[in-house]
Amino acid sequence: MVQKLSPIREQTRTVVRSLLARTAFELFSAKGYDATTVDEVAAAAGVSRRTLFNYFRTKEDLALSGLSEQGEMIAARFAQRPAREDAWTSLRAAFHVLEEIESSPDRRLEVVTLLFGNESLRAGHAEKQARWQDLLSPLVEQRLKASDHRAFEARAITATAITCLQVAFHEWVQLRGRVDVFDLYDRALRAVRPSA
Amino acid sequence: MVQKLSPIREQTRTVVRSLLARTAFELFSAKGYDATTVDEVAAAAGVSRRTLFNYFRTKEDLALSGLSEQGEMIAARFAQRPAREDAWTSLRAAFHVLEEIESSPDRRLEVVTLLFGNESLRAGHAEKQARWQDLLSPLVEQRLKASDHRAFEARAITATAITCLQVAFHEWVQLRGRVDVFDLYDRALRAVRPSA
DNA sequence: CAATCAGTTGCACGGAGTGCAGAAATGTGC
DNA sequence: GCACATTTCTGCACTCCGTGCAACTGATTG
16 A cells, blocks of 8 residues: 655655665764664664664665665666667666766765675675666667567676676776776676677 | 684584585475574574574575585686686586586476575575676686786676576576576577677 | 644564573593 | 593573554644
8 A cells, every 4th residue: 555645745755764864874984884773873863763664674775775766767767768779878878877876976986885895785785786677677678679579688688787887886996986987887898798 | 713623523514514504495495584583493403593603604694505605616617617718608617517516407496496586585695696706707817818818807707697697597487497597598698799 | 622644752572693601512641 | 431621512691673563743634
């Protein structure tokens, strides 16, 4: 039963949600993810522990909720691309929304470093990005030539693109953001698909 | 301080370990992962809860420890391949050890279904397989032509191969094992690298 | 003002995981 | 066979995550 919320309720809800996510990030970033308890986050945000769990299913979600939204934004951007554009090209273009989300590059590096750096978060991080497949591969499927118009092939392509993006970000963190992450992405893809 | 164990100790240790993993799998498979408590596994194996945690770091490890070993076996097999063989070919051949591990195909399907089917396990599952990258990519790196002999490219290739394997297994579970998983793997790779 | 309704809170609970200290088992020298 | 050292097992108490429930708060509406 998903209740239709009044606009005002809905609005405050997203405000509180992002407040919580931001306070959480500050603490995680400062003290480390594992050393930060949910109670601390709740207290810092001036809300009860129980309420926090009303906004986020788990502590992990507190750190990773952003990834789900990013997935949706990427899918939305993909949908806007010209219908006859090559799937790989559209994917690359769609990934570019990531550059527009986090205000400064420094901030972006900080976020990604947290996600990659922490043992407990890595798994969830990888999985959330893997869920991008579910959003993107139906869209990719429509771009395939009729000759290989199959859901399975679309998923393989989508998964590979996402993986190359992950590899690129991984290296980007390693290099402390000193190179353009999309240059890395292109290098990764060229290594995998020399023809392209 | 990693203590050098006497051979006899070491041996009983691995025996107990695999006993625990097997009892755990039976219970997970029968009752579901989430509905099974660590205490139940310990009791069923005739060992105290505390001792179980001496053998496995987490409940998740109880279900996923096999994946780490598989990674090592794949790496070992890769190392045996002829030094001049193409990296993609060696990877495919190395993945084939997976066919040799689980006795029967039915059993294999059962295992993989558990890993893919459970929400709580999917993340860890994906991550453990992603760790295969760390084992394999140094080996892949040596196979690259000097012209693109770079660790980064090796990682991209390794990650892509593993991802295609995951996609193949995912579809394989969907189809309840009715097709050969390596046929799926080949289809996935062809979709990604039409040239090959 | 009273009734309602959503969101917040505290409380009690179960399960995962850990540190510690004592019991039990195992191995060694005599 | 016996005393001793060492490793392993175990129980206990504790923290933290996550959830169900019921009471509370504060707006909205009639």
